[in-house]
Amino acid sequence: MGSSATPGSPDALADLLEGTGYLSDTGVATAAFLALRMRRPLFCEGEPGTGKTALAVALADGLGLPLIRLQCHEGIDSAQALYEWDFPRQLLHLRALEAAGDGALEVDAAERSLYTERFLLARPLLRALTTAPCVLLVDEIDRADDEFEAFLLELLDENAVTIPEFGEVRAETPPLVVLTSNRTREVHDALKRRCLYHWLEHPDLPREIAILRGRLPGIGERLAGQIADAVRRLRGLELLKPPGVAESLDWGRALLALGREELDAASAAATLGAVLKYSEDLDRARSGLDALLSRER
Structure with missing residues (x-):
């Protein structure tokens, strides 16, 4: 990415991200700025819901660039991430060639015609290169x-891939x-060394209030503060899945949909399913609603 597209400072990048609705702290803005300026991958690690994926979305939106997403999962391989050949279309093409030649095929020419861009199914990594x-x-x-991690490391090092039947594809x-990583396992040092690294924390109370007010038009300062404070207390409990910012926003949307202007015990009990996703977590929170909603500020 050319430096002309790069904001001139971390503060300028933070302003750009804020324009998309993403409120970054100094650490996030600096890490993202350096990734842009140094042309290095950015490795974001942290608990679920800390804004790792949202950062990439906001960068694409703010910089006016296409976002290409590869969702990793257990068993993902290079074919799913890079490319596949469209075998059904290739078969139809062969049949068309046979029909045009009255059943006769010139084998070498037919094979060459099969492995062209027309029949290449680009998956996210190949689309990113092109x-x-x-x-x-x-x-x-x-x-x-x-x-797969080793395969990805090689591709990131070269910004290119060789498709045996097609040739080299290199990113201009x-x-x-x-x-991003939720740290369900340790990612190898070789990949981390290739990247700039940043650990994302949940936002502090004032920033989470600002996120709620910025993303939810119409929410009052009192309700936003009550939600952010209650979510902060929930994160301090031993929950199976502590809530992230996305759950804070969902809680706010649920309360606004019910016409609530403040968070009391009755509205909290009725809407906890917007912020907690396990029955055990719901039981734990409901058993301590008074403590959850008491505010010391």
């Missing part, structure tokens, strides 16, 4: 296995790569 410039989000890399402009 879409210049763009933001490539490799989401939850910790869910993939070691073999390397994508801005954002990798």
Whole structure:
């Protein structure tokens, strides 16, 4: 990505992100700015719901670039991430050639015609190499296995890939790569060394209030403060899945949909399903609603 597209400072990038609705702290803005300026992948690690994926979306939106997302999962392989050949269309093409030649095929010419861009199904990584410039989000890399991690490392080093039947595909402009991890397993040092690293924390109370007020038009300062404070207390409990910012926003939307202007015990009990997703977590929260809603501010 050319430096002309890069905001001139971390503060300028923070302002750009804020224009998309993403409120970054100084650490996030600086890490993202350096990734842009140094043309290095950005490896974002942290608890679920801390804004890792949203950062990549906001960067693409703010910079006016296409976002290409690769969602990693257990068992993902290079074919799913890079490319596949469209075998059904290739078969139809062969049949058309046979029909045109009255059943006779010139084998070498037919084979060459099969392996062209027309029949190449580009998956996210190949699309990122051929879409210049763009933001490539490799989401939850910790869910993939070691073999895929090694493959990804090689591709990031070269910004190119060789397709045996087709040839080399090289990025004219390397994508801005954002990798995320929820740390379900440790990602190898070789991949981390290739990247700039940033650990994302949940936002502090004032920033979470600002996020709620910025993303939910019509929410009052009192309700936003009550939600942010209650969510902060929920994160301090031993929950199976502590709520992230997305759950804070869902809670706010649920309360606004019910016409609530403040968070009391009755409205909290009725809407906890917007913020907690396990029955055990719901039981734990409901058993301590008074403590959850008491505010010391």
